[in-house]
Amino acid sequence: MLDVGDLSLSQWNTALEDSGEGASRQCKRVTAISLEVARLSQLPRHLEPLIERVAILHRSKDFGSIALRRLAAEMELVDPQAAICPQPDLAELESILLLLDGKPAPGAAIHCRQVADIVRMCTALDEQLVAQPLDYKPIDTILDELHTFAVFEGFDPDLVNCLRQLRCEGPGLTSNWARLPVQAKIAQTVIRCLGSEDECEISDVEKLAASDPVLAGALIQVANSTIYSPYSRISRLREAISYMGTVTARKVLLAASVRPLFASAGLRRLWTHSLQMALLCSALGKQSGIVGSEEGLLIGLVHxxxxxxxxxxxGATLERYSRLVEKGCPPVYVEQSLFGRDHGEIGSEILSLWSFPARIVEAVRFHHQSERSESPVASMLYLAEFWSGQDEDLPSFVRIRECTVRTGISIESLATAHNRASALNVLGSVA
Ligand SMILES: [Fe+2]
Ligand SMILES: [Fe+2]
Structure with a gap:
């Protein structure tokens, strides 16, 4: 099994590029941000296809020379998809590519220079965001530095103001969120009542399940699910708990207590991911000794x-967020660009409101920026996120390596824990 520690940074980057992921993903991100800036700078909409072609051709290492890139552009003209859009002028395209390479482009039209400036600036922003695991900077600092960069490089610093205009208020954590802790309190009660790792009596589990109809219903539902397929229908709590065992019953209660948070339509995918993360964190926690099995489960459920x-x-904020994600920017990248903080930081504020233990709050806060925290729980959570394949943020070799060192969890043991967690798919029956 491959251990990430065996790969050098250059080997890792080569592997990414060989898979075609590195270059194309970067192109998509730069294109998405460039289009937003173009709109804010009131560039005519008919230039948007030109921006997309420039952003893609500029970064593609396969089209290293102007001649080859020109050929690629010409080939694109026969693409039926491309034919819908106004065809770009090849001379314009070539001028812009020259400008992007820092070469003179005599006679280039003003809009060519504007397009080149936008793509250059968005590429520089992307590079800063990619470098965050090595050199973290708040988004406002990055924008200040881009302003200086623009002046130094001779392109319009006002474009940086368009990037600033992209900034918007993130989700407000007002009274709506303060009212939600009913479910979170139940989850904490489940943990407190049942203890962390000790075996508990059937009567303890039964008493807790009986205190809430949602919890009771979940136990009966899972006991009668196709996974257990009882000979005859189980309708009593005590029977359900003995049938599945107290350890599994505790896990079902915990998942059922958090499930109502994800009740809205459209959150099914997030719930499924949270369940998978819960099982993985539970297995990783037990295996590494970083957290107890049930605490790991809770962390995964609320991460x-x-x-x-x-x-x-x-409104407009959601539209902008959705546009950027749909065009290929990872959610964490968009959250940092628009709100100046990611969903880990937002989530930690919510968990603080709900009086969750400080170490869970810390882990959730830094689960996409693990290098900013000493918490091994944050590092474990980051590794689990990475392994889940959810692509919430940019993959980072440096961050993965640091997390494996800090937690002692190897890539191989991640795979083992994942397999073990998959075997516990009984929680998927908590609908
Ligand atoms: Fe996340
Ligand atoms: Fe996640």
């Missing part, structure tokens, strides 16, 4: 609670 808040956005 993306900030994403729930992001889903409450509306």
């Amino acid at each position: 993306d609670v900030g994403s729930l808040a992001v889903q409450t956005l509306s």
